[in-house]
Amino acid sequence: MYVEIGCRVLLGTVLLVAAVGKISGRDAYREFTRSVRDMGYRPAGPLAAAVVAAELTAVALLAVFPPAGFLASAALLLAFTAAIVANLRRGGGTCRCFGRAAAPLGRHHVWRNAFLIGCAVAGALAPAGPVRPGEAVLVVAGALVTGVLVVMLDELRYLFGASSRV
DSSP: OOOHHHHHHHHHEEEEEEHHSSSHHHHHHHHHHHHHHTTTTHHHHHHHHHHHHHHHHHHHHHHHHHHHHHHHHHHHHHHHHHHHHHHHHTTOOOETTTSSOOOOOHHHHHHHHHHHHHHHHHHHHHOOOOOOOHHHHHHHHHHHHHHHHHHHHHHHHHHHHOTTTT
């Protein structure tokens, strides 16, 4: 049960920050839409809106109906991963994954999404059981910290001097 709780919180955190970052203002949404267009996807406006709607839907499902939330999260992350891989093969692009600054797409985005897809699978397959409040609080705290680290992956890579395409 703790694995399921941790995966729900982690995925919910990452997807909520992603959606909110993209719609946090006109400029943020405009830049996200432009990045969708620059990645070669048309029509960019409706697709950008669909991405944000799908992220918010997955968050809501994780909160109220976890099996569907894990499925929606995994499907969304698989689609994102396919888009990243396609753009890397075409020579790159930028990621406005969380609506903030544009980061050059790299393999680390694929690995990040693979990790998150693994979390969706683990959460969906986790056995049910009794939950103790103390342990649940620790799991939630750990998942929130992990979610923040996932969201800040590009900034952490920059901070520690990693090349942009590795």
